[in-house]
Amino acid sequence: VPAQPKVNRGPAAGPANRQALIDAAREVFAETGFLAPLSSVAKRAGVGQGSLYRHFPDRISLGIAVFDENITSLEQLAALSTATLSDLFGAIAAQAVASTGLIELTASNRHDPRAAHLETRVTAVAAAILERDRRNDFVRNEVTTDDVMLSFAMLAFALSHSDPADRAAVAERAQAIFRAAFAR
């Protein structure tokens, strides 16, 4: 996603500013980590700090907004009739490699009520794709949604503990392990 141009969107620009802030946060968190200064997010989005804090009162609410968009794209993937569990692992691995800072956010705030819906939404995606893979005989019968969710978490933690240069290779290896674990 390219940086937004710095334009004064005016007082009616609330939704556009909000989206510009989310896009900028996604980039800045990926480049600098989740603890990047929020002023650099406002600057990249081309909005004032006041606008940033009106939309996102703290770092966590901004991180959750980025995460929400990631999950929306997983839901869109799950809506494709051809998407498999293996595709879902691939999409989650790609998101986790790009947004490793977000993993720390959710891991350390998993009891925050604002983050509770994230896991619920991912669980629904996993359950839907698992059910379809089961009907297609792509997965072993014993595999449960909890198994898939634990595997996602393990993949994410492995990436957040890896050096950035190793993350793509770690994601590949982890995906191969989970494919072997779940495949019929």
Place this chain on the structure above:
Amino acid sequence: VPAQPKVNRGPAAGPANRQALIDAAREVFAETGFLAPLSSVAKRAGVGQGSLYRHFPDRISLGIAVFDENITSLEQLAALSTATLSDLFGAIAAQAVASTGLIELTASNRHDPRAAHLETRVTAVAAAILERDRRNDFVRNEVTTDDVMLSFAMLAFALSHSDPADRAAVAERAQAIFRAAFAR
């Protein structure tokens, strides 16, 4: 391991004090986490703080000593001709459930030269057991030592991010996933 009795072992008691400190640290870290006050370790071991700091100049050196003992028991397991990769997963899961604080230690100090030998030793254990399982046709041919080591790391991270009450169940589920991934 029961707490050591508080006896004055005298100036010749260096090795006994060292072992008492390791035993106490194992218990205290398991109960209170890796950031427990070191004074409580000295107290439980029945040695003075001066003796603690002579043997272990900092928290990391004490944690590494506990970890070294854990790995020695894995090496003893690997020396049994009947031990399988599945047994090794079970032993590592049990250690990780009991010593979750040590996982954070090694994860956040993996570039510390004093911790480098830990990974080397575990890798040697994993390679030896994997080689034997391969000869016995217990594992798929494609499985590598790197796969096994990544799985150990993922298991450990999943436990260190779980609530203590959930750890035994998470360890069970993770082990079942990795057994399915590696079994022929």
